[in-house]
Amino acid sequence: MKDITKEIESAAAEAVKEIYQVELSPGDFLVTSTKKEHKGDYTLVTFAVSKMLHQAPHQIAAAIGAYMQQNRSWVISTEVVQGFLNISLSTDYWTSVMDEIKAHPDFWKPAQAKEKVLVEFASPNTNKPLHLGHIRNILLGWSTYKILSACGHDVHRVQIVNDRGIAICKSMLAWQQFGEGATPQTTETKSDHFVGDWYVRFEKEFSAEYKAWQQTKEGQERFESLKSEDKPEAEFFKGYKNFYFNAHSSLGRQARELLLKWEDHDAETLALWRKMNGWVYEGFNETYKNLGVEFDKLYFESDTYLLGKDLIEDGIKREVFYKKDDGSVWVDLTAYGLDHKLLLRSDGTSVYMTQDLGTAQKRYEEFDAQRMVYVVADEQNYHFQALFAIMAKLGAPYANGLYHLSYGMVDLPEGKMKSREGTVIDADDLMADVIEEARVAATDREMTDSEVIRRIGMAALKFFIVKVDPRKRMTFDPKASVDLQGQTGPYIQNAYVRIQSILRRAGDERKSYEGYALNEDEKLLLNLLGQCRHIIENAAKDYSPALVANYAFALAKEYHRYYHDIKVLQAESEVAKEFRLVLINTIANILENTMDLLGIEMPERM
């Protein structure tokens, strides 16, 4: 596909050379789409070159405009507004764009690159079911995978599952003590929710235990000896909770014992751990399936938590890291504007950072990846800065290819989601809700196809989340997320469905549209279609699926308007009809393809 923007730039450079005898590169010019309120298709902005040419912007624009009209057959007319040269292109040019699009079905894809890329996303803990925050993470990860793939990259999807630690031990303990052999089957509970319920049960029992302890002689003595002047008793105990868990609590002690046994490879504990995590994975897989995502490889923290020690040893030898007297190992990142970070505890055990270093190394060896993208919430910005700085310090060959796709947390209209206050929105419930809402709306329209209804509901949910710039915190309004009108997924689906309906009636036989003089709306649509590859390119560069989402919406909106104003099947002429059929078919393809990049499926009818 030829790039009209570049052609305008080079024509402008040629004009300047001819008129002013000044050598400028095409990149010195800025070309944009002409604003709707002005006549023209593309606009050349001349302010920037005004100084170099020692002339007022509007004079330069006029001169270049005259030159281009003379020397470029595709320029039909020009108009100068201040330093803006608005260029109208000929019908022949626009027809040739349609020809090219028709001849190249892949015209919407960016120039094909071929790097090996790893995208890590989802990365749940195994003690609780997935929630709204995970959904944002998963949708971002998935569309990042899709967008990079569309750019030609060889992309692998991975996640790290946090399957070990004190949290899952809490679920295990509660089930052991109070479960009486209950299973997801006997209680008819989705299995990850089942495990999550035992985690909640543990917290409940623990709170009760803690509360009782506060009234004991020991608890009161603690309070008396540690309290500060103005802190009320309730507040004191709130802050003391974690310490209580580690120092006094019977349940806390038992949970820690389970963790120790686990680390000791105690057979019975491992069996219980496997059983409960197995339930969790079964549930997660169902959720992933409903979200329409899958992974190439899962890493389990239970396998990776000891990794990275070799790298540390190597780093100490090369004096990239240093050892303190107590035996702990540190790295000095002050040169990167960061801090000193701990890499090994004084007892020689590893920390989160150690594990992440080891996992990155392992992935690099396994996949030979040139780029690794971590989709992780922005609360971990500092951690990833440190991680990448350490990689750079170590001189890892993949250090330059590491990227933290840091996204903002999801808030509710009432504020933050808090598990303690029960305001966390569960992923499974949410999907069920949006589909139910779609069902209600569909029933009004006498639509009963459940697959169509599912696609509509999921489109509403996914689009609502993915249309927002990932880096920004977003507010999730459950009511707005099930909206099916306006700036929504179903709105875009509807544009596609309207086209399919026309195409079904049109039949398969296509004739020539040669000689058709297209109207302004059609130029606008072609212009939009031509932007697709740049949008995807930018989305890949910025790791922002929101750009694709907003583009798809803009195209759908433009099409809905077109649909309203212009008849296709009863067009004024045969060539008009033929041209429009090709045009709308292309629009449908682009809508389908861009929505696919967001993980959203199109229905054929709705």
Add this chain to the structure above:
RNA sequence: GGCUCCAUAGCUCAAUAGGAUAGAGCAACGGUUUUCUAAACCGUAGGUUCCAGGUUCGAGCCCUGGUGGAGUCACCA
């Protein structure tokens, strides 16, 4: 408190690389249907882009200072 990020219409979000009169959707109000399915279209109203300076032909965007909010600052993950 240090560091980082954010602040745009009543609400949720856009705004190419610093480009023209800051745009959409929702909510409100008013219109459009014997239709290629109205999950649509058109219109009205709604803005000191948090504040004060600066840079420049031009600033929502860049710089300085401030205000407000979020995150982070563990031998947690």
